[in-house]
Amino acid sequence: MSKSIERGRYGCNLHGAIQTITQIQGVVPILHTTPGCGLQHDIAKKVGSAFAAYVQGYEIPSSNVYEKQVIFGGTSRLREQIKNTVKVMNGDLYVTLSGCESEMVGDDSISMTQEIVDQGEKAINYRAPGFKGDQYIGYEGIVSTLIDKLPSVYENVEEESSDNRIKVNILGIIPVQDIYWQGNLDEIQRVLQPLGIKVNKLLGYKQSIDNWRRMNTANLNIVVSKWGIEAAKKLKKLYHTPYIVVDNLGMGPDAMELLVDQIAKEIPIKVEIARDFFRAGKERFRYALKQITEYYYDYDFQKSVVIVGDESTTIRYADFLTRYLGMEILAIIITDFVGEETKQEPSEYLRSLAYDIYYKKDTREISQLIEEANPELVLGSSLEEEIARSLGAYHYTISYPAYNKVIISSCNVGYEGGIGLIENLSSVLLQ
């Protein structure tokens, strides 16, 4: 039976598409929606640490259709919007995104986009009605669309033959939804670089259409959340690129070594060459851990915990907190899933991390579950702060939405993520 969701934590398909493509330099979205769709995204992205984008907020062009376009069709309004946008905004790629109303009335945004392609502009379209799903679906959809359609407007880039490095694309990190997305991409790059791996981050600082045109040259696609699997499958079909799905893109030395082992099974990397790097990473991590030992015992860091967030994020924290800090994970509440919450099947690995695994999107129900578990520490979004406070539990923000928090280079993966968490969580527990 259908029911309402109280204080949901997601935007829609359209928002997923916007927040993804605006993190690619040179990409200009053109919205074919009613007024407000783009603006809502702008408000929402601020609590997801996506403060800067190539085109953002009020700058995002929108056809702002109203009743007249709904009744009579809005294609001519879209045509006008595209023509004017191309005149005033420089873009390496224009992406028309059609929202709910234009999809409901069947506006032909494909032909409208084709018109400027015929005039020599680089443009593609993505159907982004919000009713098709949430931001995760939007990320999945726009990434698939870029993979499919980019070669029709741009030739794929051939790598320089002198560059012998192994190349990988990182798939499944969603700007905004992963509040540490920028730092996480950087940390993955930092960890894999010493192995002779060239990481194609695709999104964020200095990532442009060229990075996307280069996707076909990858030796391996690394999928770090379930939302990257579709894209990896597509790339395998199109370019025969193998891919790995990393169950736990974790924090700390063990997770990093597991990641590298998993990569080594697919592509010939010499793990030995990175031995020094791993050793240094491990030593530095231990040194960091040592610095909180006194607090650990004095303040009894062995807390009982409930973790709320996206599947990949919650796994990361559950593994780290039990492995390095000896915490007890009472429950994991996963908030990114498709379909009915009662029909979700957690993996065996996930089950091994906590006593209880729940799938919930409703903030009130999530609060009730936390109340029942009665933990000493809640790791979740800002929406869980209230219930944590009422239970007298500590609260630490790890997932979207994150109010009053600016995250630019911090991460929650790798060595740096582990050390950062030790530092930040200790500060919370000392209060």
Added chain:
Amino acid sequence: MVINMSKKIGKHIAIYGKGGIGKSTTTSNISAALAEAGYRVIQIGCDPKSDSTNTLRGNNYLPTVLDSLREGKKIHLEDISVVGFKGVLCIESGGPVPGVGCAGRGINAAVNLLQELNLFEEFKPDYVLYDVLGDVVCGGFAVPIRDGITDRAYVVSSSDFMAIYAANNLFKAINKYAPSGGAKLGGVIGNGLSAGYSKSIINDFTEKTGTKTVGYIPRSLVVSQSELFGKTVIEAHPRDPHAGIYRNLSTYIAESEDLVIPNPLGVTELKDWAREWGDKIYDLETGVISGSEAI
């Protein structure tokens, strides 16, 4: 948009039915008959084809409400209405060109605009007839029977299965909206009836759905001929028996307060019912059983 029923001026009647079944012809003749009887009548065509009121205004040009809305200029009532036969005020909602936009929303917007223009306060009608297109395919086409715009609906149907199917769909819509203030059903108007068993089929359907047939209009050349002249039967052939049928129907619609919430048949139920009639008609045509025994 919710209209306060106590303030509603005149009786507001929606006429539905499958495309091509004769809704506009029937509605226009009812309007003409009511006007002839001295009532103030408005007929609003709710169809992108915008030909509902043709026979009331001699096929003269009439800009539609939505055409005016598209142009974006300030709209006055006189721009979108024309006075036709015996003072019937004719209005066409119009709609988008086929294949684009949303006609359902168009009807909604047109009716909204008419409210804003104080149409009913200005014209003070006794009767307002809404001639609504074809099948109730989506929410937009149910607007006239929702939100208290009309308080009663009639459905025009022949004895053909597809027409009855469309009628049954409308019953579903009424059934859904009536409990929350939507229109109730006045009844079914049998139109274009030729075969001997046509009446029996319609009567059986109305009986099964807890409704009733309020008029039977046989197929007639007079109707077609009047239309070709751009006139209603009431105007072109006022003494023809057909004009009498329309007058009786309009009197019934004007006076009757017998409104019901129909019980539509389920998909399988409707198919089984149709199959049963198919067998009966086949037997009748092939002479297995005599006519009166068969029906």
